[in-house]
Amino acid sequence: MLVGHSYGGAVITEAGTDPKVEGLVYITAFAPDKGESVESLIKNPPPGAPVPPILPPVNGYLFLDTAKFRASFAADVSEAKAAFMADSQVPWGVAALSGSISDPAWKTKPSWYLVATEDKMIPPPAQRQMATRAGATIEEAAGSHAIYVSKPEAVAAIIAKAAKSVSAEMAA
Numbered sequence: 001m002l003v004g005h006s007y008g009g010a011v012i013t014e015a016g017t018d019p020k021v022e023g024l025v026y027i028t029a030f031a032p033d034k035g036e037s038v039e040s041l042i043k044n045p046p047p048g049a050p051v052p053p054i055l056p057p058v059n060g061y062l063f064l065d066t067a068k069f070r071a072s073f074a075a076d077v078s079e080a081k082a083a084f085m086a087d088s089q090v091p092w093g094v095a096a097l098s099g100s101i102s103d104p105a106w107k108t109k110p111s112w113y114l115v116a117t118e119d120k121m122i123p124p125p126a127q128r129q130m131a132t133r134a135g136a137t138i139e140e141a142a143g144s145h146a147i148y149v150s151k152p153e154a155v156a157a158i159i160a161k162a163a164k165s166v167s168a169e170m171a172a
Contacts, residue, residue, distance in 0.1 A: 001163055002105075004029045005148060006121065007092060009130075010038050016105025022166040023109050024136075025159050028116040028145055031130040032101045039097040041126070050120040061091035072120045074146035081149065106134035110169075112162045113138050114147065114155060121145040137161075 001023050004012035009029025016024045030038050045051065053068035064073060069086035077085065105111075113131035117124050117140050124140075131138045141147060141154035148155045 001025060001159070001166060003027060003159055006030065006145065007038055007096065010099065010101065013101050013104050013106060014099075016109055017103050021105065021109060022169075023162050024106055024111040025162045026111065026113040026131065026134075026136065027155055027158075028114060028119050028122055028127060028143075028147055030122065031104075031106060031111070031113070031134045031136070033104055033133065034102065035100050037098050037100040040100070041130075042097075046123070046125070049123045049126075052121050057094045058091075060094050062094055063089050063091055073144065074149065075118065075120065075144045076142075076150040077144065077146050082146075085146065085149070104134075106136065110162075110166065111136040112158050114158045115140040116143040116145060116147040118142055119145045119147075137165075 002012040002016050002021055003025040005027040006029055009026045009031050012024050013032055030041055032041060050072065053065035053072050055063050055065050066086040070082035074082040074085055111134050113136035115124055115127045115131065115138060139158050141151050143151045
């Protein structure tokens with residue numbers, strides 16, 4: 001079972017075609033289709049959609065503005081924990097944004113999707129659209145983009161359901 005959050009959804013969409021992978025779990029993540037990339041998915045946000053506070057690239061890497069981090073990424077996380085998260089960000093490469101999907105695993109593998117209904121990084125309507133297109137089993141929970149920190153029980157529950165479902169299919 002592969003689990004991906006945010007950009008990690010693109011990673012599991014591509015890597016999930018490996019025969020050892022039984023299913024995919026998206027946690028408020030991108031689920032691109034063939035030929036799509038994170039860059040193409042975020043290119044034209046709908047009017048009124050929140051704009052993530054991504055700073056201009058530095059040496060080919062991106063960070064979120066630490067002053068706006070909590071409001072956009074972790075609004076339901078304590079101030080202290082959100083500050084720690086902001087200060088300990090791992091940079092992500094600009095080039096990764098344009099990596100397009102060659103063969104989306106969700107077309108042949110079962111998938112589950114947890115929509116974070118208060119996400120300010122990937123708008124919930126976009127999450128629902130990608131999840132529906134992928135044929136995912138969709139669950140929703142009130143939470144920010146950092147739902148894995150603020151609501152770990154919701155994240156664990158959907159992963160457990162996915163694992164149990166795949167185990168049941170393998171036993172049949």
